[in-house]
Amino acid sequence: MTGTGTRPSIIADATTGHGDVPVQTRNARFASTDVTAFPPVTGREATWKLTPIADLQDLIGGSLDGSRYEVETTATGGAEVTWVGRDDARIGTAGVPEDRAAANAWSSFQEALLVRITGEEPAAATVTRTALGAAARGAHTIVDVARFAKAVVVLDNRGDAHLAENVEILVGDEADLTVVSVQDWADGAKHVANHFARVGRNAHLKHVVVSFGGGVVRVNPSVVLAGSGADGDLLGVYFADAGQHLESQVFLFHEADHTKGRVEYRGALQGDGAHTVWIGDVLIGPDATGTDSYEQNRNLVLTDGTRADSVPNLEIETGDIAGAGHASATGRFDDEQLFYLQARGIPEELARRLVVRGFLSSIVQKIGVPELEERLQEAIEAELAGSDR
Template sequence: MSAAAPTTADTTDDRVQHGAKAHTDGGWGLVPVQTRSERFHSTDPAAFPAVTGREVDWKLSPVERLRPLIDGPLDGSPYAYLARETPGAVVDWVDRTSNLVGSAGTPEDKASANAWASTEKVLSITLSGEEPSSITIGRSGLDSQPRAGHTVIHAEANTTSLVVLRNTGSAQLAENVEIVVDEGARLTVVTLQEWDDDAVHLASHFASIGRDAQLKHFVVSLGGSIVRVNPSAHLSGQGSDAELYGVYFADAGQHLEQQVYVNHDAPNSRSRVNYKGALQGAGARTVWIGDVLIGRTAPGTDSYEQNRNLVLSEGTRADSIPNLEIETGDIAGAGHASATGRFDDEHLFYLQSRGIDKAEARRLVVLGFLSEVIQKIGEPGLQERLIDALETELTGGAAS
C-alpha cells in the first residue's frame, strides 16, 4: 500500500523511512512504483529520460542496437502499401490532427514517443456497415533507413471486421497502432511480422474497447532481427471483452519480444491472454511480460493470462514474467501462468512407437503446440498460410 505523505514536522532534507528514501517527486510514494497504470506516458520524446537499458521496460531489450529508433531522427513520411479490402473497409492517409489520433492510448516509452512525434501522416482504417468486412495491409520495401509509422484502426458500432497487418522485407521501423472498438463491435486484428533477417521493428499497439465490444488481437512474429510488439488493451466499457494471442518462433540470433498490458477499467469485463513461442538455434531469445490490472472500477472482472515456451535446442533463452494487480475484491476470476521447457519425451515416444520417425514426430509436436493459437484467428486461408510458415521455420533452423 502507499505510504502516507510526511507531515511538516518530520520532513527533512534526507527523508528516510525503514531504509527507503522518498521519491524524487517530493512525495512519499503516493503510488507504488510497481503500479502498472501509473507508468509515465507522453507524446513528446524529450519528456522521457535517456534510455540506459536499466529501465523496467527496456532491461530485457538489446538497447544499444535499438538506439536509432529510440532517440534518433526518423523518416515519418507516408510509405507505399498494398491493400486488399472488402466493402465496409476504407483506408487512407489522414492528418495527425484527426480526432481519432490519441483516442486509444499514449506512448509509454521513448521509442514510441519518437515515432509519434516524427510521423507526418496517419494511416486510417475505418470499418463500417452491417455486413462483415475485412482488409489486409501489406508493407514491404521500407528500406533500411530509420522510419516512423502511425496507424489508427476504427471499428464503428456493431460492426464485425478483420484487419491483417502484414510486414515483409527489410525495415528499421518504430510505430504506433491505435485500435478503437466502438460499442457492440467485433474486431479481429492480426499483425504478422515476416520481416527479412536484418529488420528491426518496435511497435506499440493501443486498444480502447467500448461497451459490449470485443477485440481479438494476434501477434505473429516469425521474421526479423529484433522485433518488439507491445499491445495494451483498455477495457473501458461495461461488458467489454479482449482476447490477446501471440505466436512466435525465434531462430539463431533473433530477439522477439512482447510486453502485454490489459487494463480492466469497467464492470463485468473479460480478458484472455495466451502467448506461445518456440526457440531454436544458438542465441535465440524471446521476452514475454504480461501485466494485468483489475481496477477499483471493474467489479465482476474475469481475467486469465498465460505464456508457454518450447525450447528446441541448446543456447536459447526465454524470459517469461506474468504480473497481476487486483484493486477490488469483487471479481469473477483472475489468474496467470507461465512455463518454459523442452520436448515432452513421452509425446515423442508415443508417436515413434506408432511408426513415425523422430524428425516427423518432432515436427508434429511443435506444430500442435503453436497451431492451437493460430486456429483461433478464424480465417482458414490465413491460418493455413501461417501453419506453412511455421513449418518453414522448423525445417530452416538447427535441429535439437
Template sequence: MSTLQTEQHGFKAHSDGDWENRAPVQTRSERFKSTNLADFPEVTGREVNWKFTPIAKIRALIDGPLEAGTAAPVVSDAPGVEVTHVPMDSDLVGRAGIPEDQAAANAWGQAGTALRILLTSEERQTVTVDRSGLAQNPAAAHTIIEAAPNANALVILENSGDANLTETVEIVVGDGANLTVVSIQEWADDAIHLASHNATVGRDGNLQHIVVSLGGGVVRLNPSIHLDGQGANGESYGAYFADAGQHLEHQVYIDHNAPRTRSRVAYKGALQGEGAHAVWIGDVLIRRIAEGTDSYEENRNLTLTEGTRADSIPNLEIETGDIEGAGHASTTGRFDEEHIFYLQSRGISEDDARKLVVRGFLFEVIQRIGNEQVEARLQEAIEAELQQSVLA
C-alpha cells in the same frame, strides 16, 4: 543496544537523497506517458520496460531522426471500409492511448500523418494492410484501425521485407463491435520493428488481437488493451519462433476499466539456435471499478536447442475482491518425453514426432486467425523453420 528491526526493511530514505522520486514505478498503469519525446529520460537499458531489449541495436529508433511516409501501405478494398490520412494533431488521434516509452513517443512526434482505416460494415469483412515496401532508413508510422459501433471485421497487418520502423497502431472498438486485428511479422533477417498497439474497447465490444512473429532481427511488439466499456471482451494471442541471434519481444497489458469485462491472454513460442531470445511480459490490471471481471493470462515457451533464452514474466494486479476469476501461468521447457514416446509408439520417428509437437503447439494460436489462406501460409513458414532446424 537493541538490534531488533521494527520497521519494514527499506522503508526509510537512503542517503543519496530524493528517495521518493527515485523509487521505480512498479505498476504498469502508473508509468509516465507523453507524446513528446523530450519529456522522457534517456533510455539506459536498466529500466523495467527496457532491460531485456538490445538497446544498442535499436538506439536510432528510440531517440534519433526518423523518416515519415517512406512507403505507404496498400490497404485492400472491401464494403464498409474507408481509408484516409489525418494530421497527428487531429482529435481522431490518441483515443486509444498515448506513448508510455521513448520509441513510441519518437514515432508519434515524427510520423507526420496517421493512416486511418474506418470499418462500418455489420457483415464480416476482411481487410489486409500490406507493408512490404519499407526501406532500411529509420522510419516512423502511425495507424488507426477503428471499428464503428456494431461493425464486424478482420484486419490483417502483413509485415515483410526490409524495415527499420517504430510505430503506434491505435485500435478503437466501438460499442457492440467485433474486431480481430492480426499482426504478422515475416520481416527480413536484419529488420528492426518496434510497435506499440494501443486499443480501447467499448461497451459489449469484442477485440481479438493476434500476433505472429517469425521474421526480423529485433521485433518488439507491445499490445495494450483497455477494456473501457461495461461487458467488453479483450483477447490477446501470440505465436513466435525465434532462431539463432533473433530477439522477439512482446509486452502485453490488459486494463480492466469497467464492470463485467473479460480477458484472455495466451502466447506460445518456440526457440532454437544459439542466442535465440524471446521476451514475454504480461500485465493485467483489474481496477476497483471492474467488478465481475474474468481474466486469465499464460505464456508457454518450448526450447528446442541449447543456447536459447526465454524470459517470461506474468503480473496480476487486483484492486477489487468482487471478481469472477483471475489467474496466470508461465512455463518454459523442453519436449514432453511422454508425448514423444506416445507418437513413437504409433510408428512415428522421433524427429517427426518432435516436429509434430512444435506444429501443434504453435498452430493452436494460428488457427484463431479465421482466414484459411493466411493460416496455411503461416503453417508453411513454420514448416520451413523446422526443416532448417536441428530437428530436421
C-alpha cells in the same frame, strides 16, 4: 493482490521524464507524446532491461523519417483505408506512449494510415508493407471500428525495415474486431511497435501478434476494456531462430465491470542466441467488478543456447471478481508425447516436428482467417525444416 514480476517502475516527472516515486499500479506509468519528455534509455530501465537497446538506439531517440510510405491495401464490405493528418481527432484517443521509442515515433509521423470500418455487414482489410527499406522510419496507424461493426484487419509486414511505430485501435460499442499483426520481416529488420486499444461496451477485440521474421522485433500491445461487458482475447505466436530477438510486453486493463480477458502467447526457440521476451501485465481496476481474466505464456525450447524470459503479473484492486489467474511455463519436449508418437511407428524427428506444430498451431487456429492460417502453418514448417539442417 499483486502477482510475481519485476521490481516496480518509477513514475516519471511530467516535464523531465524521470523521478523517484515507485509506481503502485501498471497504469500509473508516465506517458507523453513528446520524445523529449523521456530521458535517454540506458538499458537499466525495467521496460528495457531485457531488450538489446544497442541495436535500437536510432529508433529510440534518433531522427526518424515520418513521411508517407508505400503500402498495399485491400478492403471489402464497410472497410476503407486512407491517410489522415496529425490533427485528426482520433489520434491519441486509444492510448499515449509510455516509452521513448513510442514517443519518438509519435513525434515524427506526418500522416497516419487510417483503417475505418463502418456498417453491420462483415468487413475485411489488409495492409501490406514490403518496401519500407533500411532507413530509420516512424509511423502511425489507426484502426477505427464503428458501433455494431464487425471486421478482420490484417497488418502484414514483410521485407526490410527499420521502424518505430504506434498503432491505435478503437472498438466501438457492440463491435467485433480481429486485428492480426504479422511480423514476417527480412532477417536484419528492426521493428519496435506499440499497439494501444480501447474496447467499448459489450464489444469484442481479438488481437493477435505473429512474429517469425526480423532481427529484433518488439511489439507491445496495451488493451483497455473500457466498456461494461467488453471482451478481449490477446493472442501471440512466435518462433525465434539463432541470433533473433522477439519480444512482447502485454498490458490488459480491466477498467469497466463484467469484462472478460484471455491472454495466451506461445513460442518456440532454436539456435544459438535465440531470445524471446514476454511480459504480461493484467490489471483489474477498482470498478471492474465481475471480471473474468486469465493470462498464460508457454515456450518450447528446441535446442541449447536459447533464452526465454517470461514474466506474468497480476494486480487486482477489487474483491468482487468472477475469477483471475496467470501462468508461465518454459521447457523442452514432453517425453510422453514423443513416446506416444514413436510407439505408433513415427520416427523421432518427425514426432518432434509434429509436437512443435501442434504446440504453435493451437494459437494459429484461433486467428479465424483461413488463408493466413495456412500461410503461417507453412512458415512453421519452414522453420522446422531449417532445424533439421
